[in-house]
Amino acid sequence: MEDGARKPKQDAANLDMIVTPWEVKGVIDYDRLIKDFGTQPIDEAILSRMKNLAGGLHFMLRRGFFFSHRDFDLILERCEKGAPWALYTGRGPSGQTTLGHVSPWIFTKYLQDVFNIDLYFQLTDDEKFLYQRELSLQDVEKLTYENALDVLAIGFDPKKTHLISDIRMSRDMRELSLEVAKRVTFSTVRAVFGFTNETNIGMIYHPAVQAAPCFLPSRIAKMDVPTLIPCAIDQDPYWRIARDVAPRMGYHKPSGVYCKFFPGLGEGGKMSSSEPETAIYTTDDPNVARRKVMNAYTGGRPTIEEQRRLGANPDVCTVFWSLYFLFEPDDEKIQDLRESCKAGEILCGECKTNLAEKVVTFLEEHQKRREQAKKIVESTFI
Ligand code: TRP
Helix, strand or coil: CCCCCCCCCCCHHHCCCEEECCEEECCCCHHHHHHHHCCEECCHHHHHHHHHHHCCCCHHHHCCCEEEEECHHHHHHHHHHCCCCEEEEEECCCCCCEHHHHHHHHHHHHHHHHHCCCEEEEECHHHHHHHCCCCCHHHHHHHHHHHHHHHHHCCCCHHHEEEEECCCCCHHHHHHHHHHHHCCCHHHHHHHHCCCCCCCHHHHHHHHHHHHHHCHHHHHHCCCCCEEEEEEHHHHHHHHHHHHHHHHHCCCCCEEEEECCCECCCCCCECCCCCCCCCCECCCCHHHHHHHHHCCCCCCCCCHHHHHHHCCCHHHCHHHHHHHHHHCCCHHHHHHHHHHHHCCCCCHHHHHHHHHHHHHHHHHHHHHHHHHHCCCHHHHEC
C-alpha cells in the first residue's frame, strides 16, 4: 500500500487532533496531515500549470484552501494533451447541507466550467444509514433528495452532472464495488479506518462502494477516463484503498485535490451539521443565518476602546476566515480588511454585518435555484 496507508499513531504532538472520515477534532495541523496521510502539498509548479491552463488561479487555490493533492499533476498533463478525465465528488447525506459542504463544490463547479467535463456526484446514503443509529432508510433517502437539490443549485451543468444514490445503485456501480471489495481485506480496512469487531459489516463493505465511482467514468466510456476528486482531506483514506486496487483492476489510480475544513462560527473547529448554532445551512431562513453571523466568534477585544488602541486578531476570527475562504474573492479587499482589523480601524460589528449581507444574498439566490432544481433533480440520477 502507499505511504501513510496505515492509521497514523496518536502521539503527544497530535493527541488532540483527530481526522477520520467520521470525526474531525482538535487544532488541525495541515502540514502534519500531509505527512501522516502521505499526500503532496500544492506547490508553485502545480499552481503555475493550473494558471496557464485556466487563464488565472481560483482564489481557493491562491489562498491555500485547497492545499494538498495526490497526482493532480497527472490530470494537468491530460488537460495539456487534451486527454479525457472526469470529476468525482460526493456527500454523506446525514443532514441538511452547510456552507462547509458547499465550499469545495464551488471549486468543483469552477473545474467543471473551465475544463467542460463530466462530474460524478455520489450521495452515500447507504453509509449514513449504516453509521447513524438514529437514521432510518426513509430518512436518508429524503436527505439524499434534499442534498441533491443543493448540488444542482450550485449551478453544475445538468447535462454533464451525474448523481449517484448508493441505495439506488446502478448495475455498473454494483459490479465495480464488487470488483473492489474482492481485492480488499478486512485487515486493510481495519488498519486504514480503525474498524473493530464491533463495526457493523455494512460499514466494512462501504469503502468498496465509495471507491467504485473512481472507475465509473472509464467503465461507462469503455476507455481511460481517470478521475480527479476535489474533497476535504479527511476523505483521503478511501482514495488510498481505491488507488491500491486500481492497477489490479486495470484502471488509473484516482487523483485527489484536497481542501481544509471550513470553519464553524464558534471558537475553533470546523463547521459541523450537528452544531446548528455555529453552522449555516443552505435551507436556513436568511434572518436566522444573519443572527448566527452576528453571534459569531471573532478576534475582537473586550471593549471598543481596547480594539481601537490595540487592534484585533483576524487569524482567530471566524468572520474573517468565512470571508477569506468563501465570501470575499477580491484579494485587495481581503488584504485591506486584514490590515484595518489589525490596526483597530474596523470593529467586529461592521465586519459581521458585511459577512451577514453576503450570506443572506447567497442564501436567497441559492434557495431560488434549489426550488428550480426540483424540476430536473430526478433526471440527473444515474
Ligand atoms: N463519505 C463522504 C461523506 O461522508 C461522501 C463521499 C462519497 C465523498 N464520495 C465522495 C466526499 C467523494 C468527497 C468525495 O461526506
